[in-house]
Amino acid sequence: MALTSPPSKVRGSMVPLRGMQLLCCAAVVGVGVHVGVGLGHRTDTARVAMGAFEATHQGESAVDAALQAAGAGLSEISVVVRRNDTLDQIFRRLELSLADLADIRALDAARQALDRLRPGDLLTFFTRGEQLVGLKRPLSLSQTLHVERNDTDQFVANVEEVPLQRKVVTTGGTIESTLIAAGNMAGMREVTSLELAEVFRWDVDFALDLRVDDSFTLVYEQLLRDGEVVADGNILAAEFINDGKRYRAVRYVNAAGKADFYTPAGVSLRKAFLKSPMQLSRISSVFNPRRKHPVLNTIRAHRGVDYAAPTGTPVRAAGAGRLEFRGVKGGFGNVIEIAHAGKVVTRYGHLSRFASGLATGSRVEQGQVIGYVGMTGLATGPHLHFEYIKRGVFIDPQKAMRRGEPGPPVPASERGAFDLQTAPLLAELNARQSATGAALVAR
Ligand SMILES: [Zn+2]
Structure with missing residues (x-):
């Protein structure tokens, strides 16, 4: 049983997340590296990579299934990588065979995916008796490396891909103490609250200007794997009411593929000067x-x-x-x-x-x-x-x-595209507000 498709092919279709989201992935699972676009395409590539493992049933990883089929006597050991850990040290600590490690390292797919360990990374080892029979390592939110000892006592490796789905959600909240706390209450991850502050950083100084009873509405993406939210995606539209003044932002991806935030009228939120040279003061x-x-x-x-x-x-x-x-x-x-x-x-x-x-x-x-x-x-x-x-x-x-002078507005030639892209987002913001308004009236 041999794999024909190197994992680099699978990973080649990935694009890195923006900085804030990288932080998020690192914080949530310790291994988040890549989340891609063009989900449908990636499913196909992933299938190729799955190769010999394709026969396993859906929703279950190949190795897990194989191990379950192999029956009892199986132990599972989870290892969280510590600072300065190497794979050698981990193998020694677990008293696993270094010859097995050499064999695994000889596999292209495994070597690439195991070479760089970072503190907090998770490795799971499967053993029967003294013998290592498999290991797995999440590589990103959507990819997992599986190494398995097969019937002929050879290790094989593959990168399993579970495509992420994007779901657009709308939420909102009112500031009682901090923006982060209000964001938590609204179901947002901390990175998304910080991202919200970044969207309005030219207009609102979140350290100096924030008031109790300031409020926000947010339309953003959640990334799901197997129906479970694993990370937050992009903010698509946002409203912030600061000291009674309303600010609105919509995300627009321009013709060149660059995303930025604008007012609903197409004016860039960027200004020549920040509200403050200090972030918190x-x-x-x-x-x-x-x-x-x-x-x-x-x-x-x-x-x-x-x-x-x-x-x-x-x-x-x-x-x-x-x-x-x-x-x-x-x-x-x-x-x-x-x-x-x-x-x-x-x-x-x-x-x-x-x-x-x-x-x-x-x-x-x-x-x-x-x-x-x-x-x-x-x-x-x-x-x-x-x-x-x-x-x-x-x-x-x-x-x-x-x-400060604002950044360049949406060019006239893209106004049609801008309206098309942002109209549903604004409708979403407005709908949320009528709902909140109605709830207030009903009270
Ligand atoms: Zn002074």
Whole structure:
């Protein structure tokens, strides 16, 4: 019994998930690597890979079925991979034959799928007496490696594929304490709550602006395997009501295949500047042209905003630009200055240190970590002093950042496609709201 189709063929049709979802997979099963698109196609490929195992009944893995058929005397040992574990060490720990390990490693499919172990990965070994008769390892949400000792005492390996289904669900909630808590109540995974905050990051500062009784509605995908939810997929549409103000976003995949979030009118949610260069912090001192300086004790304009945060908290570039200055500047201590389009410069002072790999002239992306909070220069405690300077004039960053230029809208040539794609999503948001409204009236 030999397999003809290498697993790389199966895995070739996969595309990696976005960063947030990778985290999710890693957190949920410790092994999530790939989830694909084009589910129907993958089923076919998977069937080829199943090859000799095709005779087994549906919904049950080949090895499991074979092992069940082989009857009693079988032990199952589950191993969660520890830090710095190798397969050799695990085999030694379980007192399994290293000759068997060598045989398994000689199989292309198994070697590729077993080479890189990560802490938290799950391996299941099947033994009869002292003898290893099989092992399995989930490779991703939809793929599992099976190794089995066959009738002629040879190991064979295959990658089993159980395609994931996508289900669109609508949910919603009201903030009582945190966004994460409200998301949990609404059945969302934590990554999806964080993703929701990312969708609106140009309009709502979820650290500073969140209010009790803020509410959200969300249309998103759940990924199912065998009818069971194994991960959350993309957010498709979202509404966030912050302090009485309503924000809406719909996901649109453009003609080039790139996905982004827009208002229902097709305006990009992206802005030239983030709401805040800090992710989690509080404003300890606002822009004030006549402020008594806390250290010098004289009246001196405070031409920026102070964000109090522990030393070492990452500071993000408020917008894309070019690093213009990185060094010490009097009372500001360690300073970074970034030049942006439109003759705007942003300045970040009192940093404890700079992010590595940055030099004068470096290109900086919006949101990129450029340094870390500190209290170098004249400062009474660790904080970021942040300035927004346009054509040499200091502007209150809290006001300036709200006015940032939006990203490019949906082009006119794609408006038809945009409406077609987003109309059902908006209908879903609206339906949820009428349902909530009706429930409120009924109460
Ligand atoms: Zn300041």
